[in-house]
Amino acid sequence: MIQFYRLEKNNAVYRDVAAFEADTKPNKEIIAILENNCYDCHSNKTDYPWYAEVAPISFWLNGHVKDGNKHFNVSQWATYKDKKKDHKLEELIEEVEEGEMPLKPYTLIHGNITKEQKEALISWAKKARGNYHLE
Template sequence: MKTFKKILIVLLIALIGLQFYRPEKNDATYRDVAAFETETKPTAEIKTILESKCYDCHSNKTEYPWYAEISPVSLLIADHVEEGNEHFNVSAWDSYTDKKKDHKLDELIEEVEEGEMPESGYALLHGDISEEEKEALMAWAKKARENYDLQ
């Protein structure tokens, strides 16, 4: 019993200490998605889906929930946002070549179709997208890919 108590105390001290470490936030002054939206022409419905389910992890500005201030959740969120931006950042759309833009939209279609996006942890806390929203999102991305016909 003494060992268990010691372990609990050490874990509690570690958890308290962890609260003083804050990962860097993805908090640009504004969410720059204009180039992406101008070029890909999402409908109002698609913009709503992108804003509510995609842009937090895939743009230069994340709207953080209150629980993002609590470690270790803050560390997990920071990792997800960093990884999301590494793979696809709509705020960097202008810096992508046409080939890369086409590839990113193709990946978007694949990830949504396979149920990989939004991630299950995000969907659990923020709500998943419906089958109708998935279909609309994939149809829009397929149409947007026509801008980069690379054949």
Template sequence: MKIAKKIAVALLVVFVVMQFIRPDKNVTDDPDYVAVFESETNPSQEVKQLLETTCYDCHSDNTVYPWYNNIAPVSYWLADHIEHGKGHLDFSNWENYDAEKKDHKLEEIIEEVKEEKMPLKEYTWTHQEARLTQEQRETISAWAQEARLRYGITQ
């Protein structure tokens, strides 16, 4: 057997095995998984909808998975993105942040949204509804700036 054929067979075996060993999904049964965050920051209905559409999949305890998440290695790639996203900001863990960290996270939201770094381009490729207009970016930024005032740290 030629080396290329051996490599192809090995890759096929790895691919098949990956279909049976999947990363854990980021799903919760708790309907209030962002309740503390929303209660403290008081987003309008419009901002809540924008956060749900653009942020919560990667930055909370509940992800709405697309059909293609059932295919490895995509499932691993998405799991890594979600883990990384929650490592930076986890709306479901908001009650465990101190006031200074909450203020800083809101400041980062403003920066990331204004600089068009969030939502990630990889996310908006497959989630057209997550593409923010300039007006929506300004709406999120204004809400986050107002929410920062609740923590008494912003100058």
């Protein structure tokens, strides 16, 4: 019975990351990391895998996407004030450094990012925070 209940998906017409990328200036390597490991849960458009249609996995996955968007949504970047932008990048750095992002269940299915990719992501985010130094 639960299989017939369809959840509302994170399904914008397109993934709007333009303001975020224009502001933070990721290079092609960082964009690839973000696209492959972050944007599905942290933007307004998720590319759902086939198993997202199978309950109860669909409920579990939907919860992760909603939670990810609640904490950090790059599609909403233009609406953030500089203080919030700085804080979100600070959180990104902490989560990646502590191994909390990407989530373990995500990495089990999609693979983890390498040590070098983590270092590149952290370095880029630290540099991007320079745009928002608040006195």
